[in-house]
Amino acid sequence: MSKIHVTTTVNGDEVEFLCDSRETLLDVLRDRLNLTGAKEGCGTGDCGACSVEVDGRLVCSCLMLGAEAEGKSIATVEGIAEGEELHPLQKKFIEYAALQCGICTPGILVAAKNLLERNPDPTETEVRYWLAGNLCRCTGYDKIIRAVMDTAKDMREAS
Amino acid sequence: MKYHKPQDFDEASRLAAGAKGATRFLAGGTDVLVQMRADVFTPDEIIDLKHIPGVKDITRRADGGWTIGIAVSGAEMSEHADLHAEWPGLVEAMDLIGSTQVQGRATLVGNLCNASPAADSVPAMIAAGVTVTVTGPNGSREVAVEDIPTGPGKTALARGELISAVNIPARGDHGGDAYERFIPRTEMDIAVVGVGINLRLDGDTVTEARVGLGAVAPTALLVQEAADAIIGTTLDDAALDKLAAATSAACKPINDKRGTVEFRTHVAGVLARRVALTAYKRAKG
Numbered sequence: 001m002s003k004i005h006v007t008t009t010v011n012g013d014e015v016e017f018l019c020d021s022r023e024t025l026l027d028v029l030r031d032r033l034n035l036t037g038a039k040e041g042c043g044t045g046d047c048g049a050c051s052v053e054v055d056g057r058l059v060c061s062c063l064m065l066g067a068e069a070e071g072k073s074i075a076t077v078e079g080i081a082e083g084e085e086l087h088p089l090q091k092k093f094i095e096y097a098a099l100q101c102g103i104c105t106p107g108i109l110v111a112a113k114n115l116l117e118r119n120p121d122p123t124e125t126e127v128r129y130w131l132a133g134n135l136c137r138c139t140g141y142d143k144i145i146r147a148v149m150d151t152a153k154d155m156r157e158a159s
Numbered sequence: 160m161k162y163h164k165p166q167d168f169d170e171a172s173r174l175a176a177g178a179k180g181a182t183r184f185l186a187g188g189t190d191v192l193v194q195m196r197a198d199v200f201t202p203d204e205i206i207d208l209k210h211i212p213g214v215k216d217i218t219r220r221a222d223g224g225w226t227i228g229i230a231v232s233g234a235e236m237s238e239h240a241d242l243h244a245e246w247p248g249l250v251e252a253m254d255l256i257g258s259t260q261v262q263g264r265a266t267l268v269g270n271l272c273n274a275s276p277a278a279d280s281v282p283a284m285i286a287a288g289v290t291v292t293v294t295g296p297n298g299s300r301e302v303a304v305e306d307i308p309t310g311p312g313k314t315a316l317a318r319g320e321l322i323s324a325v326n327i328p329a330r331g332d333h334g335g336d337a338y339e340r341f342i343p344r345t346e347m348d349i350a351v352v353g354v355g356i357n358l359r360l361d362g363d364t365v366t367e368a369r370v371g372l373g374a375v376a377p378t379a380l381l382v383q384e385a386a387d388a389i390i391g392t393t394l395d396d397a398a399l400d401k402l403a404a405a406t407s408a409a410c411k412p413i414n415d416k417r418g419t420v421e422f423r424t425h426v427a428g429v430l431a432r433r434v435a436l437t438a439y440k441r442a443k444g
């Protein structure tokens with residue numbers, strides 16, 4: 001079967017790849033572009049571990065075909081830090097120990113960053129609903145929510 | 160699997176009509192990709208509709224109504240201030256589906272054509288009087304939303320036919336709509352019962368009403384008896400009792416892990432009351 005040629009932008013860089021029609025964007029990111037930050041938890045859009053932004057919109061990369069990425073702008077967890085300088089959310093997750101096994105963490109960072117860009121001053125309820133599609137089986141969520149709320153506060157004060 | 164990118168709906172229709180194997184149309188993909196992953200359905204041809212001009216547009220028509228492109232996501236509907244203000248019940252019903260991530264892709268037409276009896280947007284669309292434009296080998300026709308699903312996972316669409324637009328009527332004056340569902344959790348769940356009501360007032364009196372009912376029959380239902388129970392009333396307690404009774408009477412639910420027949424039938428009436436009162440308050444402005 002002939003492969004599909006796709007040109008897209010990932011974390012600001014133009015990227016070309018060949019993929020099978022059945023491959024998801026998550027398969028492409030991990031197996032063709034070696035961007036293994038997005039994780040496969042369920043593969044059916046329930047867990048959010050594969051969250052990425054497509055044209056600024058938060059989506060599950062397991063629920064999108066690689067072929068659909070043509071001409072899109074994709075942002076993954078690998079693009080969150082500026083070189084060696086971690087994003088405020090990443091620093092705060094370390095400070096709060098808002099992770100244990102870490103499988104859900106990339107998806108939660110991408111989702112939380114997307115929220116704070118839309119709403120710099122979310123309520124705790126808004127954060128909890130926004131992240132309802134990001135499952136974490138380790139932390140009980142409390143440290144994650146507090147880390148996001150505190151990052152939002154720091155970022156508001158810094159701006 | 161062949162991946163197609165038609166440039167208009169006629170081409171999409173021709174591709175589907177001429178396909179040799181199993182075919183799926185792709186817009187948001189939040190059901191199609193799950194079915195592919197679970198090996199529930201393995202398409203030989205997938206027809207991505209997102210390269211057709213206008214499919215991501217929310218457009219005000221000359222008659223005051225709205226045309227929603229078939230690839231407009233739930234998040235895009237929720238962020239559209241005018242649409243949300245005029246049709247809060249419909250927009251909020253769509254917004255109840257799935258997570259933030261799913262909202263980034265999921266569409267009204269996908270929710271309708273997946274034909275789950277529990278689809279949240281469908282009772283709300285039925286209540287609002289939404290129609291869809293169906294394009295096929297013999298041209299296009301307009302079909303009421305309640306006439307699309309024919310059973311769980313089944314639609315009235317023939318081979319080569321697809322939905323090419325969603326048409327929301329003009330809001331008009333003194334109207335309001337609302338949708339609520341019952342789920343055992345607060346988020347990320349499938350409706351055990353869902354009720355959408357849209358009504359119009361003249362002063363305090365209900366002059367028009369439509370009641371859509373979901374998750375309690377093989378398809379979402381338009382319940383005329385429930386609408387008749389409140390038309391001509393001021394939504395007093397007697398009218399609400401009749402509404403609840405008529406809504407419960409229309410239920411033909413199944414027993415499953417999410418709710419029993421008795422529970423679903425009772426809750427349908429309870430929700431109808433609440434939803435009618437919310438729609439009434441919104442219609443009062």
